[in-house]
Amino acid sequence: MGKNQNSMVRRCPRLGNPVSFDYCEVSGDHQQPCFKIVDCWWERFDVVQYLQDNLPEDQFIRLMQARPKPKVASLIELIEQAKGRTS
Numbered sequence: 001m002g003k004n005q006n007s008m009v010r011r012c013p014r015l016g017n018p019v020s021f022d023y024c025e026v027s028g029d030h031q032q033p034c035f036k037i038v039d040c041w042w043e044r045f046d047v048v049q050y051l052q053d054n055l056p057e058d059q060f061i062r063l064m065q066a067r068p069k070p071k072v073a074s075l076i077e078l079i080e081q082a083k084g085r086t087s
């Protein structure tokens with residue numbers, strides 16, 4: 001995991017320029033992932049799984065909650081899964 005998706009590039013809807021995935025990972029508040037990272041990347045690879053594996057759980061949940069247009073059922077599933085890992 002890691003370096004392949006970090007070299008992927010897409011056009012950023014916020015900047016209007018191409019950006020690489022590693023930019024998206026640190027372009028949010030406090031160098032955390034951009035709040036749109038799931039929406040921008042889910043078609044390219046399993047970004048949710050990647051973030052769940054690589055982010056602290058509170059950041060991951062916050063990111064899922066910050067998604068602009070969550071698919072509510074799968075969002076709740078994801079949060080329940082994340083909670084279930086520690087309880």
Ligand code: SF4
Pocket residue numbers: 010011012013014015019023024027034035036037038040
């Ligand atoms: S995740 Fe954020 S920074 Fe990355 S392409 Fe999407 S809007 Fe741009």
